[in-house]
Amino acid sequence: MAxxxxxxxxxxxxxxxxxxxxxxxxxxxxxxxxxxxxATPPVRYVDNVTRQLKVNEEVQLSGLGIAVTTVVxxxxxxxxxxxxxIKSIETSMARVHERAGQKPKIVITLVKSSxxxxxxxxxxxxxxxxxxxxxxxKAGRDAMQKKIATPx
Numbered sequence: 545m546a547x548x549x550x551x552x553x554x555x556x557x558x559x560x561x562x563x564x565x566x567x568x569x570x571x572x573x574x575x576x577x578x579x580x581x582x583a584t585p586p587v588r589y590v591d592n593v594t595r596q597l598k599v600n601e602e603v604q605l606s607g608l609g610i611a612v613t614t615v616v617x618x619x620x621x622x623x624x625x626x627x628x629x630i631k632s633i634e635t636s637m638a639r640v641h642e643r644a645g646q647k648p649k650i651v652i653t654l655v656k657s658s659x660x661x662x663x664x665x666x667x668x669x670x671x672x673x674x675x676x677x678x679x680x681x682k683a684g685r686d687a688m689q690k691k692i693a694t695p696x
Contacts, residue, residue, distance in 0.1 A: 554597060561619050562639060574598050574602075575600065575601075575602030575603055575604045575653060576596050576602075576603050576604070577603075577604045577606055578592055578593055578596065578603060578604065578605050578606065579606050579607070580605055580606065580607035580611045580614050580615045581607075581609035581611055581614070582607070582609065582611040582613070582614055584614065585614075586617040586618040586621055587618075587621070589605065589614070589615075589618040590618055590621045590622055590625070590627075591616065593605065593622055593627075593628065594622070594664065594667065595628050595674050597627065597628060597654070597655075597660060598664060601655060602631065602651065602653055602654065602655050603628075603653075603654050604653050604654070605618055605619055605648070605651070605652045605654065606649070606651045606652075607649070607650055608638055608640065608647045608648070608649050609647040609648065610647055610651075612657050613649045615650050615651070615652055616650070618653060619652045622654060623657075625658075625663060626657050626659045626660075626662075626663045627660060627663050627664070627667075628654040628655060628656060628657055628660070629654065629655050629656075629657050629659060630652060630653070630654060631653040631654065631655045632651075632652070632653045633650065633651075633653075634650070634651045634652075635648065635649065635650050635651075636648075636649045637649065646683065648679050
């Protein structure tokens with residue numbers, strides 16, 4: 545039986561949703577890591593990181609290759625919304641697998657802003673209001689479809 549080469553990283557399919565990695569070393573509790581895919585809009589990561597910051601002091605956004613732009617955009621959106629502050633930015637070249645060579649990698653560590661709780665409350669209130677509006681629109685649309693479908 546052939547032994548696996550520890551330097552080789554198995555290919556993995558990046559999903560369309562943000563992934564939060566559990567910290568492997570439980571002794572050294574570090575920040576949660578959100579891996580970013582280039583095809584997913586930055587706003588998905590903004591919501592994910594906001595939820596993660598509610599329960600964690602630090603969150604890391606990490607991306608490879610074309611996802612670097614998405615990481616930077618999401619971090620800037622969080623900063624501009626007053627949700628987070630950028631603690632550190634690390635860049636490197638990461639070897640993904642033999643044929644692909646190296647890809648640029650970025651890791652942005654974010655911490656809660658001083659206004660996090662205030663901004664979070666406003667975001668939650670807006671989300672609830674948006675849900676109520678969507679429910680009302682759906683009810684109105686359903687009523688209109690019933691009226692059209694029922695002959696008088």
